Amino acid sequence: MANQIALSMRILLGAQLSVVWALEAGTGAVRAMAVSGALESALGEGFVLPEGAGLIGLALRRRQTMTTPDFATDPRVVLPPEVRARLERALYRSGLVVPLVVQDRIIGALGIGDVEGRVFTAAEIDLAQTFADQAAGALEHARLYEAAQYRLRRAETLVNVGRAINSTLDLTEVMRRIARETHRAVGADMVGAFVADAEERFLRPVAGYRVPKALLGSFLTHPIPLHGHRILEDAWRKCRPAWSSDVAADPRVDKETLARFPHRSSLFFPIAVRGRSVGAFFVAWLHEQHAFTPEETSLIEAISDQAALALENARLYDEAARSEAQYRSLVEGAVHGIARTSRAGRFLTVNRALVRMLGYESETELLALSLERDVYAEPADRARVIEESRKPGREVQWKRKDGTLITVRLSGPPLLDAEGNTTGFEIIVEDVTHRRHLEEQLRQSQKMQAVGQLAGGVAHDFNNLLTVVIGRSQLLLDRLGQDEKGRREVELIQRTATRASNLTRQLLAFSRKQVLQPKVLDLDEVVGGMAKLLARLIGEHIDLAVRQGPGRHLVNADPGQLEQVLMNLAVNARDAMPHGGRLVIETGVTEAGERPAASEGCQGPCVVLEVRDTGCGMDVETRRRAFEPFFTTKELGKGTGLGLATVYGIVAQSGGHVDFESEPGKGTTFRIYLPRVDGAPASAESGERRPEPVGGRETILLVEDDPDVRDLARETLELQGYTVLEAAHPLDAIRACNRHGSAIHLLVTDAVMPGMSGHALARRVLDARPETRVVLISGYVHEGAAAGAEGEAQAPLLMKPFTPEALLRKVREVLEA
Incomplete structure (x- = not known):
């Protein structure tokens, strides 16, 4: 990623050298992550500049773009003698440095070097800053991806080592x-x-x-x-x-x-x-x-x-194997349970670890137990273990004193008499309950990821189809009179397609591919603002209580999606209490050590939103499948099975974690963990009046790979007087841009297309025609376009499925901005 950024930046500005610098935590020094250009040997990867040195130190200290026509004579540029000597051998003098910033945090810098005396123009500086914004997002995404991959590799390695140990x-x-x-x-x-x-x-x-x-x-x-x-x-x-x-x-x-x-x-x-x-x-x-x-x-x-x-x-x-005395001294210090048992099924000797593992107070208590009756969760398992006694790593379920089930791995040989007959067993007992739980979490996470990818792909394809159905219905309604035959059927088609678009939005929420618009929110204000609506939603037979913990509970989230989470959880709670009950919504703050292990991705203090009901609760199978899309326990026609799946996707895409507790007859408690942030919450929008969807005489370059969506958009725009240049592929759009002799006022392009993203196409068009405005069309967040979406946050976005009215309004809004 860094190498590609360095190469692209060098080519973009036509410079001799481009370097991606990473800021080293703690020292303030910067290290060359990637170098592109003919002078790589003088400034290779790994080259380190001390804190404050060079034009880079000046740019990072001032947190702004810096340029110089000659660093060797520029009094602002401070360099240690050995560093200055090395840089002078590089045969370049002019420089441009742009800090790389992610969420107001400097992560490094993008540096350009060229011949002595070059003065970078304002347009080149703007271009470099725009590119640096995108590059910072891409590097941060790459870092987060690598961190996730590292955690996965680490978990796999430790699981494999554990298997090796126990095998x-x-x-x-x-x-x-x-x-x-x-x-x-x-x-x-x-x-x-x-x-x-x-x-x-x-x-x-x-x-x-x-x-x-x-x-x-x-x-x-x-x-x-x-x-x-x-x-x-x-x-x-x-x-x-x-x-x-x-x-x-x-x-x-x-x-x-x-x-x-x-x-x-x-x-x-x-x-x-x-x-x-x-x-x-x-x-x-x-x-x-x-x-x-x-x-x-x-x-x-x-x-x-x-x-x-x-x-x-x-x-x-x-x-x-050598002596019982040595065996006893070592056994008592072992971290695993160790025991000898008789063939009849009694403990003969046990160590303290096994006593603690099974929750008893003394060895005497264990020696009085029957393995088959008091220890094995399934008595028949003991006979199977005896038959497989020469196989290492037999896993069974045992019972603790309080009845809790644990999964144990049993290793050890049978004890033989002089004739070779089995007289008992010597076993090492390892409690692998936690390990198996983690493995199940990993499998569940992988399954949810796979289902999410499928759901996101289906939703993306449906958004294209629904755009055409909704749009064509609207165009047909515009031609039909209010009392004309067939109008009711067309309106029904349009309403049904709109309901289907809500379903695709839920699918995209679960698959974490919807486009969010996060802002700093006070969670207490969101919950308080929803209280009256939720009270009407759940009905008078359910008592609603809203409790706010001490302090402010600020999070960075999409307010609409956060409200959707509350709505879905409240609806589920209502359906679990058909004869009345109590619903409690509570906010607070939790530290890392107070949260479940699965929420470790939520670093530092987290704001917790707890939704607790006194309903019917869930059994084991329902709990296991709770977040699966389309899984529902409601009768046919009463639920889509997407409520909790949507909650899961929204929370995960917002950088948080959700878990729950539930038992049949004991109600359910959901906890949403979101990273706590500092700063002031965003002010409420003023609600400015949106422009009417009027037409115009401007020229629009329309780029969309789906022919039906493209035809709909073209006809909508042409009916309102616009001149439309259409293209099915980004390369066709570039050729059309180059051929067209007069102004192109607006580029309307799909964000996700084969061969080139809409963001990349917009950059190519703007390079040739800086005055052209841009509107991006997207149905979901695509991995390949994520970096562009981050870096191009100010580009207006039109979400699929859209209506002709929405398209015209967005076009007019951008053209008149």
């Missing part, structure tokens, strides 16, 4: 599998797993992954010394990862070990059990240097924690 108790195999997952996570050339000797003088290899054959001998026969190898010794003592991007130049690296085992970059992370290092993983990049990121080191620490569990479990298993 076997063999130390070598567990370490080999963790080494494999580490290799996949960081993209190293090889990974080795080691354990320390008794004196902690050396690290002995126990497993490896992708160790080259040429180095295998050294890997197996030469333990790694801990003493004298400063980088390893320090990491071992602190139980923290250590790394070196350039081992040849790093004085902490033991040169003898490096000569025996040549590599370019390395990462060493200890495996710490109870605060003491007992083993380690050594990760190496053999041929190229590797730049380490905070995300990588954070993931490595998480893998290290899981590896510590694996190493501890393996040690427990090995020592249990």
